[in-house]
Amino acid sequence: MDFNIIKLSIEHYQQIIELWEKAGLPHKPKGRDSKESMAKEMQLDFVLFYGMFDKEHLIAVSIANFDGRRGWINRLAVDPDYRKRGLGKLLISYGEQFLRELGAVVICGLIEENNKTSIHTFEKSGYKVEKEILYLAHRKSADS
Numbered sequence: 001m002d003f004n005i006i007k008l009s010i011e012h013y014q015q016i017i018e019l020w021e022k023a024g025l026p027h028k029p030k031g032r033d034s035k036e037s038m039a040k041e042m043q044l045d046f047v048l049f050y051g052m053f054d055k056e057h058l059i060a061v062s063i064a065n066f067d068g069r070r071g072w073i074n075r076l077a078v079d080p081d082y083r084k085r086g087l088g089k090l091l092i093s094y095g096e097q098f099l100r101e102l103g104a105v106v107i108c109g110l111i112e113e114n115n116k117t118s119i120h121t122f123e124k125s126g127y128k129v130e131k132e133i134l135y136l137a138h139r140k141s142a143d144s
Helices: 008-021 035-042 089-104 116-124
Strands: 004-007 047-054 055-064 070-078 104-109
Touching: 004 055, 008 035, 008 047, 008 070, 035 055, 047 089, 047 116, 055 089, 070 089, 089 104, 089 116
Parallel strands: 070 104
Antiparallel strands: 004 047, 047 055, 055 070
């Protein structure tokens, strides 16, 4: 198993969306996950969309971003046909390296509560579920 991790660009947009769908991750194609929104994000120095390929097939993807204080890893997805090979753990490690280079001391994973597979992957990478912290969102729209 020798899959390289690369920085993704907007040319990979359709593959990212298809992988999120195959992996069961919800997305907001009319909002923050639109091609236009993701293209803008991909241009930011503190955001990294990255993934793994098996030949031309995107098999794993994630996003790392730094808010100036904390590093965040989210939208991690591995093609179900490639799970149980440690690819999620490799993506987490790659994201951590990017975030530490930007100055992140605390790195967090953003995972929906029902996504037990991702929670387990992060826990195997040394992350702890912080039950005393609540995530609150103020959205401009349902697609935000």
